[in-house]
Amino acid sequence: MILTGSEIYKEVMKGNIYLEPFSRDQLNPNTYNYRLGETLKKFTYFDGEKSIFSTIKIPNNGYLLSSGQMYLGQTMEIIGSKKYTTSLIGKSSLGRLGLFLQLSANLGHTGIKHQWTLELYAALPIIIYPKMIIGQVSFWTNYGDVSPYSGEYGKFSIPQESILFNHNAL
Amino acid sequence: MILTGTEIIRNFHLGKIKIDPFNESRATTNSYDLKLGNRFIIYKSKIIDPKQKPEYELIKASRRGILLNKGQFILGETKEKLGSDHFVPIVHAKSGVARMGLFVHVTADIIDIGSYGNSTLQLYATLPVKLYPDMDIAQVSFWVPKGKITLYEGKYQHSDGPQASKIWMSMKK
Numbered sequence: 133m134i135l136t137g138s139e140i141y142k143e144v145m146k147g148n149i150y151l152e153p154f155s156r157d158q159l160n161p162n163t164y165n166y167r168l169g170e171t172l173k174k175f176t177y178f179d180g181e182k183s184i185f186s187t188i189k190i191p192n193n194g195y196l197l198s199s200g201q202m203y204l205g206q207t208m209e210i211i212g213s214k215k216y217t218t219s220l221i222g223k224s225s226l227g228r229l230g231l232f233l234q235l236s237a238n239l240g241h242t243g244i245k246h247q248w249t250l251e252l253y254a255a256l257p258i259i260i261y262p263k264m265i266i267g268q269v270s271f272w273t274n275y276g277d278v279s280p281y282s283g284e285y286g287k288f289s290i291p292q293e294s295i296l297f298n299h300n301a302l
Numbered sequence: 303m304i305l306t307g308t309e310i311i312r313n314f315h316l317g318k319i320k321i322d323p324f325n326e327s328r329a330t331t332n333s334y335d336l337k338l339g340n341r342f343i344i345y346k347s348k349i350i351d352p353k354q355k356p357e358y359e360l361i362k363a364s365r366r367g368i369l370l371n372k373g374q375f376i377l378g379e380t381k382e383k384l385g386s387d388h389f390v391p392i393v394h395a396k397s398g399v400a401r402m403g404l405f406v407h408v409t410a411d412i413i414d415i416g417s418y419g420n421s422t423l424q425l426y427a428t429l430p431v432k433l434y435p436d437m438d439i440a441q442v443s444f445w446v447p448k449g450k451i452t453l454y455e456g457k458y459q460h461s462d463g464p465q466a467s468k469i470w471m472s473m474k475k
Binding site: 133134135136137138139140142160161162163194196199200221222223224225226227228229230231232233234253255256257258259260261264265267268270273 | 303345348349350351352353356373375377390407408409410411412414415416417422424426445446447448449450451452453454456458465466467468469472473
């Protein structure tokens with residue numbers, strides 16, 4: 133089941149959902165709005181094995197994303213839950229402007245708590261601003277025993293590019 | 303929990319799910335099929351700034367359809383108006399459409415509980431795609447919420463036709 137906004141609020145108060153900083157006016161009927169952190173990584177080149185990203189601090193007067201280009205961003209908030217499964221998606225107001233947020237991996241594992249890495253892809257050239265509301269996160273009840281996440285991305289709070297090639301190189 | 307097709311039909315007749323026009327034969331195992339409407343929005347602004355109201359053009363497609371070029375992004379609408387005060391709708395592409403390289407939304411698949419209207423489709427073509435009004439384009443599933451329900455009262459309520467982004471209204475401060 134998907135939690136309603138008032139249930140998200142209750143569970144934040146009980147400590148079962150972690151959203152920091154938290155502001156009640158960012159609650160929606162079924163999700164919580166998160167903001168864009170200030171660190172962005174831009175794809176620069178492919179070295180034959182992996183993509184190389186350069187790090188950018190998004191200025192207060194905005195940063196122009198080029199269309200057809202892939203960027204990594206971060207949530208400003210630390211988001212997580214030991215009780216629920218999270219799903220991190222964008223906002224329709226930005227999707228309507230052609231901004232993809234999370235290309236296809238929206239599922240967050242139970243037990244992870246960090247600033248999430250965002251996969252940004254602009255279908256149209258668009259300006260983004262630090263701290264703007266850029267996406268929303270929903271929380272889902274689990275069915276079955278929860279085994280804690282043991283993956284490698286959960287410890288990162290800066291935008292983290294793929295480390296898949298580390299496995300493939302074995 | 304996700305509703306089955308028979309539950310979608312049952313809840314439609316109970317008035318807990320609103321879909322207009324509704325036809326029982328369009329319920330699938332776990333969703334309801336949605337058609338493409340004939341109204342589209344094409345942005346005219348060279349650069350999109352969320353702080354500014356975007357310039358756009360509203361066009362109506364004829365039966366001969368419209369061609370989306372590879373990499374083109376436009377807004378469309380579902381022919382149906384839909385919503386629910388009891389379940390959370392989530393919009394998905396029909397796999398037949400996704401297999402043509404077409405995204406029907408680029409990020410936000412959840413519809414707020416309490417929202418009602420034509421759903422705006424965020425159409426992005428990764429290959430050249432021809433679109434026709436009335437074609438099957440998407441499907442909506444309905445999910446059971448947990449907790450006290452607060453209904454949507456946002457800026458896209460009662461959408462009639464595709465709605466361009468209104469983010470500039472909240473970004474202006």
